[in-house]
Amino acid sequence: MNVQTKNFLIPGPVGQLQCAVNSPDAELFPQARGLALVAHPHPLFGGTMDNKVAQTLARTFVSLGYVTVRMNFRGVGQSEGVHDAGIGETDDMEVLLKHMRQEYPNLPLVLSGFSFGTYVQSRLNQRLSAAGIAVERLVLVGAAAGKWPMPDIPADTILIHGELDDTIPLQAVFEWLRPQDIPVVVIPGADHFFHKRLPHIKKIISDLWN
Numbered sequence: 001m002n003v004q005t006k007n008f009l010i011p012g013p014v015g016q017l018q019c020a021v022n023s024p025d026a027e028l029f030p031q032a033r034g035l036a037l038v039a040h041p042h043p044l045f046g047g048t049m050d051n052k053v054a055q056t057l058a059r060t061f062v063s064l065g066y067v068t069v070r071m072n073f074r075g076v077g078q079s080e081g082v083h084d085a086g087i088g089e090t091d092d093m094e095v096l097l098k099h100m101r102q103e104y105p106n107l108p109l110v111l112s113g114f115s116f117g118t119y120v121q122s123r124l125n126q127r128l129s130a131a132g133i134a135v136e137r138l139v140l141v142g143a144a145a146g147k148w149p150m151p152d153i154p155a156d157t158i159l160i161h162g163e164l165d166d167t168i169p170l171q172a173v174f175e176w177l178r179p180q181d182i183p184v185v186v187i188p189g190a191d192h193f194f195h196k197r198l199p200h201i202k203k204i205i206s207d208l209w210n
Helices: 052-063 087-103 116-130 170-180 198-209
Strands: 006-012 015-022 034-039 066-071 109-114 137-141 158-162 185-187
Touching: 006 087, 015 052, 015 087, 034 052, 034 087, 034 116, 052 066, 052 109, 052 137, 052 198, 066 087, 087 116, 109 116, 116 137, 158 170, 158 198, 185 198
Parallel strands: 034 066, 034 109, 109 137, 137 158, 158 185
Antiparallel strands: 006 015, 015 066
16 A cells, blocks of 8 residues: 555464555554454455555545554465355454454454455454444445345444446445435445545545544
């Protein structure tokens, strides 16, 4: 993402996992505000932790004062193993969280993802909630409604979707959210990858955060 990105490997359930962490400016944030985990889009369709939307999410949380970490899902980049339809990927993301908690045990936790990554983070949020582990907030961009069995999410979740998303139609997101009575921020004219509209993602999240 930038020269301050620190790349590292951690042992996962099926092999090494490639990760990258960015920390906020120490002058602006002498103490980090929290810990943010960002999940990337579908590995079988070119998704990696360097995806532009995933990087936009990472930059956003760093600018808000969060230590922000991304991970290549199993089978991507230097991460070992093979794609596991979100099941093993949720396990991997939990392993990453436990690794980061060794250094940052008490920071508030944010889970964020794009597309397939929203499914993984929603499942992890559900798992942590069942274990009584607090999540400060869930942030989902291009939520994978209709593609995967998305669980229910907290009422304060930030959801951002493109009006013209033809990968995950907006109507599918409405149908998922309607029973939960949760709003979604729609970016007019945006496609699934938010081409030429990435700055909107950062502004929406920052405005809602502050």
